[in-house]
Amino acid sequence: MFKLNVVILAAGAGKRMRSSLPKVLHTLAGYPLLMHVTNTTRLLMPDKICVVIGHGGEVVKQSMPDSDLTWVVQEHQLGTGHALMQVQPYLDMDGSTLVLYGDVPLVSRDTLQKLIVSAHEKYCTLLTATVADPTGYGRIVRDSRTNAITAIVEQKDASAEQRNICEINTGIMLIPNIYLHEWLPSIENTNAQHEYYLTDIIAMATKQGVPVSSIQPANLWEVMGVNDKYQLAQLERIYQEEYANKLLEQGVSLADPARIDIRGKLHCGTDVKIDINCIFEGIVKLNDGVQIGANCILKNATVAAGTVIHPYSLIDGAEIGENCKIGPYARIRPGTKLLSEVHIGNFVEVKNSRIASGSKANHLSYIGDSIVGKNVNIGAGTITCNYDGANKHQTIIEDDVFVGSDTQLVAPVKIAKGSTIGAGSTITKDTSEGALTLSRAKQVSFFEWKRPTKSK
Ligand code: UD1
Numbered sequence: 242m243f244k245l246n247v248v249i250l251a252a253g254a255g256k257r258m259r260s261s262l263p264k265v266l267h268t269l270a271g272y273p274l275l276m277h278v279t280n281t282t283r284l285l286m287p288d289k290i291c292v293v294i295g296h297g298g299e300v301v302k303q304s305m306p307d308s309d310l311t312w313v314v315q316e317h318q319l320g321t322g323h324a325l326m327q328v329q330p331y332l333d334m335d336g337s338t339l340v341l342y343g344d345v346p347l348v349s350r351d352t353l354q355k356l357i358v359s360a361h362e363k364y365c366t367l368l369t370a371t372v373a374d375p376t377g378y379g380r381i382v383r384d385s386r387t388n389a390i391t392a393i394v395e396q397k398d399a400s401a402e403q404r405n406i407c408e409i410n411t412g413i414m415l416i417p418n419i420y421l422h423e424w425l426p427s428i429e430n431t432n433a434q435h436e437y438y439l440t441d442i443i444a445m446a447t448k449q450g451v452p453v454s455s456i457q458p459a460n461l462w463e464v465m466g467v468n469d470k471y472q473l474a475q476l477e478r479i480y481q482e483e484y485a486n487k488l489l490e491q492g493v494s495l496a497d498p499a500r501i502d503i504r505g506k507l508h509c510g511t512d513v514k515i516d517i518n519c520i521f522e523g524i525v526k527l528n529d530g531v532q533i534g535a536n537c538i539l540k541n542a543t544v545a546a547g548t549v550i551h552p553y554s555l556i557d558g559a560e561i562g563e564n565c566k567i568g569p570y571a572r573i574r575p576g577t578k579l580l581s582e583v584h585i586g587n588f589v590e591v592k593n594s595r596i597a598s599g600s601k602a603n604h605l606s607y608i609g610d611s612i613v614g615k616n617v618n619i620g621a622g623t624i625t626c627n628y629d630g631a632n633k634h635q636t637i638i639e640d641d642v643f644v645g646s647d648t649q650l651v652a653p654v655k656i657a658k659g660s661t662i663g664a665g666s667t668i669t670k671d672t673s674e675g676a677l678t679l680s681r682a683k684q685v686s687f688f689e690w691k692r693p694t695k696s697k
């Protein structure tokens with residue numbers, strides 16, 4: 242069996258990010274750059290994944306608590322060849338090693354798969370790209386007669402003629418382990434930057450008659466690296482545009498594909514419509530016919546068929562049933578489950594509550610730690626007082642209850658089936674089935690009363 246080792250280089254400081262956070266922990270589409278690379282890597286089912294860390298290494302390691310990663314510390318960043326030397330003891334004797342960069346987040350599984358398939362156990366295979374402006378990159382030097390790759394020359398070491406070469410080294414390569422074990426110890430730092438260049442192994446391959454093949458990525462952005470905030474923002478836009486295009490292809494209606502952000506996975510049924518400026522985080526599922534209004538944020542949520550989320554609503558960690566109407570300006574927090582045809586209107590906050598079919602809270606309410614039955618009407622301004630300053634308590638509202646406006650339900654409390662609560666009540670005791678309950682001072686009028694006037 243062909244063994245695949247993967248080495249992800251992530252020791253660089255990333256000074257140009259101008260940040261105290263290690264570069265590979267900066268996020269693209271909501272996840273650290275390095276996580277994009279490790280996620281793609283896992284799709285290749287490698288036998289081993291080694292990550293070379295250095296600058297802020299401890300922080301990087303702690304932010305990625307995956308047990309399948311072998312962390313290798315490179316104390317001083319003396320070059321990509323030096324980084325590989327640190328990993329050498331962990332590499333298998335046979336098989337091949339795929340070298341990836343922690344700051345090149347969007348390389349695709351397909352491209353890497355193509356690299357692996359085209360690779361031969363006795364070949365070195367490079368991922369190269371032809372670019373308009375090759376400045377800064379290592380250049381791919383080919384034999385003028387055979388066109389075979391003979392070396393990679395770094396910008397700073399390149400002759401004027403070599404600098405005109407537009408085929409560049411993306412840095413991603415697949416090298417048979419037998420050769421790595423042989424060549425790594427002989428890499429030297431006698432070059433313009435006094436660095437140990439991994440790229441020097443290509444000249445070594447040529448010298449030994451080991452063929453060097455190359456493939457190109459399907460898209461140039463796959464091999465674009467992040468060195469500063471500008472490049473990070475550019476890649477973010479590319480990622481979002483690609484994702485939006487995929488959604489359009491699947492038949493999702495997007496008011497504007499340039500104004501949607503997906504930071505995770507968005508699964509959509511048929512005839513889903515999404516208005517502008519929506520953000521989807523974590524795993525979000527929108528079933529058939531769901532409509533999302535402008536400026537909504539949905540995180541780790543499921544929305545069942547036919548539900549309409551009106552503009553400016555926030556939904557986090559919730560399950561929304563079929564044919565519900567949510568918002569505008571609704572806030573639905575973790576642990577919430579709404580059954581079908583529930584209406585949650587403007588400035589209503591729901592947290593850790595279950596609301597059964599046909600129930601409505603349309604205006605200015607807080608429903609927390611509650612179980613609400615079917616066909617309940619919760620009047621404007623009603624709040625569940627779930628917190629006594631130390632503990633949270635539950636409110637139970639049974640089927641067919643009508644809660645008048647501006648009511649406080651002081652938990653723990655149970656509003657029995659069919660109860661009616663008069664507006665402006667503070668309910669501290671359980672109510673009786675079918676009864677009207679209210680707790681309200683009697684309305685009185687004072688006829689002698691005068692409004693205060695301004696003193697001169
Ligand atoms: C490297 C390649 C160059 C290629 C370019 C693509 C070499 C000598 N040059 O150049 O041919 O065109 O990438 O972007 O390989 N890193 C470490 N430890 C080190 C040095 C680097 O882990 O000691 C990591 C960095 O964090 C980064 C990656 O390796 O993720 C590349 O390092 P960088 O300094 O950006 O390489 P370049 O000099 O740009």
Ligand code: CA
Pocket residue numbers: 466468
């Ligand atoms: Ca670089």
